[in-house]
Amino acid sequence: MTTFDYGPVEFYAIGFDGDHPGPSVLKAIDDLVKSRIVNLLDLVFVRRTEDGELSIVEFADSEAGDMLALELSGLAGEEDIEGLAAELPPGSSAAILVVELVWAKQFSQALFNAGGTVIGRETVPAPVVNLFLSENEN
Secondary structure (H helix, E strand, O other): OOOOOOOOEEEEEEEEEOOOOOHHHHHHHHHHHHOOOEEEEEEEEEEEOOOOOEEEEEHHHOOOOOOOOOOOOOOOOHHHHHHHOOOOOOOEEEEEEEEEEHHHHHHHHHHHHOOOOOOOOOOOOHHHHHHHHHHOOO
């Protein structure tokens, strides 16, 4: 029987108008970590200047670097970051968030040990779900 050290890992690129996400987003991330829903592995901020240049700041090196503990700082490589930020418009920024899905660790182990694997996955963003439900209330 195989035991996993980590559950599934997901990379998110979360876009913002302006320079940075603000403290409420960092608090929301911290709340997820404290509730053990996710493990924060890495966090990177990117900004695209008006002339199209991309700047990258590791969270650990930022002013807020002591607000959250990162499990595997540096996990998001430059190629990952540039790929996720490719569509970032000039004058905006993004947080590249790398999280372990703690809730899925045991499920992933059970699937693996049973010879199973996830063969498809689809994410529907919360605004889309909520809009659909509000428009289709009975």
